Amino acid sequence: MNIGEAATASGVSAKMIRYYESIGLIQPPSRTESGYRVYAGEDIHSLRFVKRARALGFSIEETRELLALWRDKSRASADVKAFALKHIGELETKIAELQGMARTLRHLAHNCHGDDRPDCPILEDLADPAGVKCH
Amino acid sequence: MNIGEAATASGVSAKMIRYYESIGLIQPPSRTESGYRVYAGEDIHSLRFVKRARALGFSIEETRELLALWRDKSRASADVKAFALKHIGELETKIAELQGMARTLRHLAHNCHGDDRPDCPILEDLADPAGVKCH
DNA sequence: ATGGGGCTTCCCATCATGGGAAGGTCAAGG
DNA sequence: CCTTGACCTTCCCATGATGGGAAGCCCCAT
Incomplete structure (x- = not known):
């Protein structure tokens, strides 16, 4: 899955996907030999999570904390x-x-x-x- | 009146007064020989106008239009x-x-x-x- | 005359996003 | 096989409004 398809699938623009990666909000995806980013289902899931959190007015730093809570299966x-x-x-x-x-x-x-x-x-x-x- | 006093009198920080001047929102005030900005009553009045417009949620560009309407004594x-x-x-x-x-x-x-x-x-x-x- | 506070300009940072240039890549069709 | 167009890459710049801070000059009171 290319970044363009990931953008369509998640509702997050390709530009913002790269940005989120650059600030460490999302994990860098794997790459093809020629350097293209390749996204899997889990990545799209994370991107949708971010999209939804932003739509609810959380800042990027708050979204980062929410992602951490989400991944921490033992959170209260x-x-x-x-x-x-x-x-x-x-x-x-x-x-x-x-x-x-x-x-x-x-x-x-x-x-x-x-x-x-x-x-x-x-x-x-x-x-x-x-x-x-x-x- | 120094920029510091103008800031206190208008409620607009000295930093923002310089910024408003740099973008042409307010008129450049006169200067002392040594380069200090000198503000008069009319300037303070404009600064308070800007301050109030900003407090009501108008953007700087909108504030610019409001200032123009204010100065135009023949507006409707x-x-x-x-x-x-x-x-x-x-x-x-x-x-x-x-x-x-x-x-x-x-x-x-x-x-x-x-x-x-x-x-x-x-x-x-x-x-x-x-x-x-x-x- | 000296010290401290205020002034000047200039550059940088924020927050989230988009625009665009320069160049590499891929797939479809001639 | 080669071209073309759509996609990808990185890098830089811009937004809007504000604040922080450095380097250097100025003014006033002691």
């Missing part, structure tokens, strides 16, 4: 769960941040009449968030 | 509002993505007993999201 499920819960907490923090931004902007946009006139509370807020009038 | 508030609404939409998209991740992870974590045993639905999902059992 409590460790995995704690890892997941920590990540959920980080996701929730980020969500709250974005919601704060969206809420503020919605409020400003709501107060902006949105017509041909130049007066705009959105720009006014950006220029002076505290609403300190400069007389 | 409709343009600003459309800009804000577009950004709100992007924020909401990102929020929905993160919520999807968090929801999935919460579901998986909920089904993980989290004890000393190695069995873990979280890792099982990462390894095989579709739940295709490999016999």
